[in-house]
Amino acid sequence: MTADPSSRPARRGRPGYDLESLLAVAVDLFNERGYDGTSMEDLSRKLGITKSAIYHHVSSKDDLLRLAVDRALDSLFDVVAEVETMPGRAIERLEALVRGSVAVLAEQLPYVTLLLRVRGNTDVERAALARRREFDRLVADLVNEAEAEGDVRPDIDPNVTARLLFGLVNSLIEWYRPDRGTSSSQLADAVCKITFDGMRIRSAPRQAGHQG
C-alpha cells in the first residue's frame, strides 16, 4: 500500500514523500476508512512522517481531497471536451464518452472511487458533487439527442437511461481491478455491448414492439 519513497527523488527538497506519492497514500487511506473517518494523525502514522511534514505539501485534509477528486473530474471532463469535437451522430459520441470514462476509471481507480463516494459534507465535497451533476447532465443531453436522432429507444425516460448507463459504469469501482486479467479496453467493449446492444441473442426476427 505504502509508496516507496526511495524509488524517486523527492520534490521540494523534502526527504520522504513528494506531493504525488503523499496524495496516493492519502487517497488509499480515505478509500479504506472513509474521508470523514481519517484524521491527519492517521495519515501521518501511515506515512511515517510528522503532521508538519504533511503540512509542508498541503494546507489541510480538505486540500488533499480537492486535489484527488479534481484529478478524476478533470480527466472525465477532458473526455467530454474530446467527445464534443467529434462529428457524427450523438449515439457515437455517447459510446465514446462511455469508453473514455471506463478508461479514466481504470487508470485512476482510487481517485474515481473517492470521487464517487463523496457525500457533500464540506465545500470541497459540494463542489465535486456540482461537477458530477454537470457531467450527468451532459450524459442525459447526449441520450436525449441520440433519441431525437432515432438511435436510442424512446420507451425509457432519457434521464433514466442516462442514469442506468453511468450507474453501470460507476459500479465498476466495486469489483474491477486492472491487474486481474481484463484490460480496460476489453472492459469498455463489454460495457458497451451490454448497454448498447444487450446481452440477449436475437437469432430470429424480434417480437413486435421490440424492433425500433
Add this chain to the structure above:
Amino acid sequence: MTADPSSRPARRGRPGYDLESLLAVAVDLFNERGYDGTSMEDLSRKLGITKSAIYHHVSSKDDLLRLAVDRALDSLFDVVAEVETMPGRAIERLEALVRGSVAVLAEQLPYVTLLLRVRGNTDVERAALARRREFDRLVADLVNEAEAEGDVRPDIDPNVTARLLFGLVNSLIEWYRPDRGTSSSQLADAVCKITFDGMRIRSAPRQAGHQG
C-alpha cells in the same frame, strides 16, 4: 427521519420504540454516517432514549447490523428460491431474478443500501459478504446456463456479464427514490430493456458479427 413512536403500540412493554422502528432509525443513521462512524451514543441521541433502553432490544451495534443486512439478504434469497422453481429457459429465470432484485431494492432501500456498503471489518460483515458472494455465484451460474442454451451473447466472459448486470442493479441505490415518480416495476422494465436488449434501436438488419 425519526420514526413516530406514538403512532403504534410499543412491543415488549417499552415506551418509545419497538425493535422495528428502532432498527429503521439505526439503519438510516448507519447509511448517513457509515456503520463504523456511528456509536451507540450517537444512536441513543438520535432516538432520544438511553443506551440501556436500546440494549433492552439488542445486545450490540453489531446485532443491529446483522438484523438489517439479514433482512435484505433473506429477501434476495427468497427471490432466488422462487426463481429456481421456475420452468423454462435460464434467460427467463435470469430476468425474473433481476426483476425480483429490483423490487427488493425498491421496497427495502435503506437495508439494501447498508448491505451494499458493508466492508468486512467484523464477523457480521464478513458473513454478509459471504452471502453476497453466494448470490453473485448464482447469478454467474444462470448467465453461464443461458449462454449454453444459446440465449446470451458468448463474446463476453459470463462472470463479467453477471457483474455488469448486477453492478447496474446495485447502482440503483445511488439515485433511485421510490417516491419520485418512477415505480419499482417501471424501473425493473427499464433495467431489463437496457441490459437484455440494449438501448440502441436497430431498424435495419444488424451488421455481420453482431447477430447471434
